[in-house]
Each structure stands twice: as structure tokens, then as C-alpha cells.
Amino acid sequence: xxxxLLYEQVARIGKAVSSPKRLELLxxxxxxxxxxxxxxxxxxxxxxxxxxxxxxxxxxxxxxxRREGKYIIYQLAGSDVAGLWVSLRQVAEEHLxxxxxxxxxxxxxxxxxxxxxxxxxxxxxxxxxxxxxxxRPPTEYETAHLPFARSMPVAEIEQRLAELPxxxxxxxxxxxxxxxxxxxxxxxxxxxxxxxxxxxxxVSEWLAAGLPVEQGKS
Numbered sequence: 001x002x003x004x005l006l007y008e009q010v011a012r013i014g015k016a017v018s019s020p021k022r023l024e025l026l027x028x029x030x031x032x033x034x035x036x037x038x039x040x041x042x043x044x045x046x047x048x049x050x051x052x053x054x055x056x057x058x059x060x061x062x063x064x065x066r067r068e069g070k071y072i073i074y075q076l077a078g079s080d081v082a083g084l085w086v087s088l089r090q091v092a093e094e095h096l097x098x099x100x101x102x103x104x105x106x107x108x109x110x111x112x113x114x115x116x117x118x119x120x121x122x123x124x125x126x127x128x129x130x131x132x133x134x135x136r137p138p139t140e141y142e143t144a145h146l147p148f149a150r151s152m153p154v155a156e157i158e159q160r161l162a163e164l165p166x167x168x169x170x171x172x173x174x175x176x177x178x179x180x181x182x183x184x185x186x187x188x189x190x191x192x193x194x195x196x197x198x199x200x201x202x203v204s205e206w207l208a209a210g211l212p213v214e215q216g217k218s
Contacts, residue, residue: 012060
């Protein structure tokens with residue numbers, strides 16, 4: 001009976017992450033704390049459904065919340081929860097052909113993917129050989145971002161082209177492999193004549209690999 005109870009407790013986590021929308025919530029919250037309204041908007045779901053999903057995650061102790069005036073603000077219960085999301089996704093990518101095919105369709109132009117490893121990219125950014133841009137919302141950038149990255153949300157890129165170098169390659173990233181914001185940035189900048197690629201990593205992947213991240217504004 002004790003052994004069954006142990007497995008049952010671990011299974012609570014499995015049940016909590018058995019919903020695609022709840023997995024997406026974990027990915028969003030891995031970028032930083034967010035209000036229920038913001039999460040609902042990102043999910044393209046109504047607040048009632050979003051709150052129901054958050055309740056399941058809260059009951060599994062994967063997220064916590066606090067109240068600030070009329071707003072309820074959620075965050076991950078720990079950095080290990082972001083690591084759980086990365087591990088789940090990586091296992092799925094390794095073993096599910098359907099996921100591999102779907103990811104292949106997302107990356108319509110493999111030539112737009114950066115071919116260098118994380119450590120090499122970090123060193124290139126340090127030396128100014130590439131210009132890394134974080135195309136997520138500013139609040140997510142301030143919570144954590146890749147070293148040497150400049151905050152440049154997709155919606156602001158066209159108005160901030162003067163800030164981008166024309167003599168080095170630009171590397172864009174967003175929330176991880178499932179995020180399409182970097183694809184938008186690559187398409188926009190390529191159309192303007194910039195040399196630009198994207199990486200599939202986000203902050204969670206960077207941390208899971210044991211690499212440093214930074215906090216604060218650009």
C-alpha cells in the first residue's frame with residue numbers, strides 16, 4: 001500500500017501535464033510570472049478555461065500565485081518545473097515520429113537555423129561576431145535572457161532597424177522550439193536584406209544545458 005501511494009503521488013504530476021494547454025502554460029510561465037488575463041490571451045482561450053487549467057497545475061504544486069490588487073499573478077513553483085517541461089519535450093522529440101515531422105514542417109527553411117552549438121554561439125556573441133536578439137515581450141526578457149542578447153520584440157523591429165548592424169549576422173530566439181516569434185523576425189529581417197538566422201533554444205533550454213542567463217533590461 002505504501003508503494004502504491006508513492007507511485008500515486010508521482011502520477012499527480014503526470015496527470016497535471018497531460019493536457020496540451022497546461023504544457024503551454026508551463027512554457028509561458030517559464031518565461032516569467034504572468035496574470036491570468038495575459039495567459040488567457042497567449043493561449044487564445046477564455047479566462048474561465050485558463051483558470052481551470054491553472055487550478056490543476058496548482059493542485060499538483062507546479063505553479064503558485066499571488067494577488068496584486070484585482071489581478072492574480074501566476075509563476076512556476078521552481079526552476080525545476082521549467083526543466084521538467086524541457087525534459088518532456090526532448091523525450092517526445094526523440095521518440096515520437098509525429099512530433100519530428102511537425103517540427104520539420106515548422107522549420108520551413110532549415111537554412112535559416114543557426115548551425116553552431118550553444119557554447120560557440122555564446123563566444124561569437126561575446127566577441128561581437130553575431131548580434132543576438134530576443135524577440136519575446138520585454139517583461140520576459142527582463143526576467144531572464146541569453147547573455148549578450150538585445151531585447152527587440154517582433155512588433156518593434158521595423159521601427160528599430162537602425163539599431164541592428166548590417167555587417168554581422170543576426171541571430172533571433174524566442175521561447176523555444178515551439179515558438180513562432182523568431183520565425184516572424186527572421187522573415188521580416190531577411191526581407192529587409194539582413195543576414196539572419198534563428199536558434200531553437202529559449203531560456204529554459206539554455207538553463208537545462210547548464211549555461212548562464214542574464215536578467216534585467218537591455
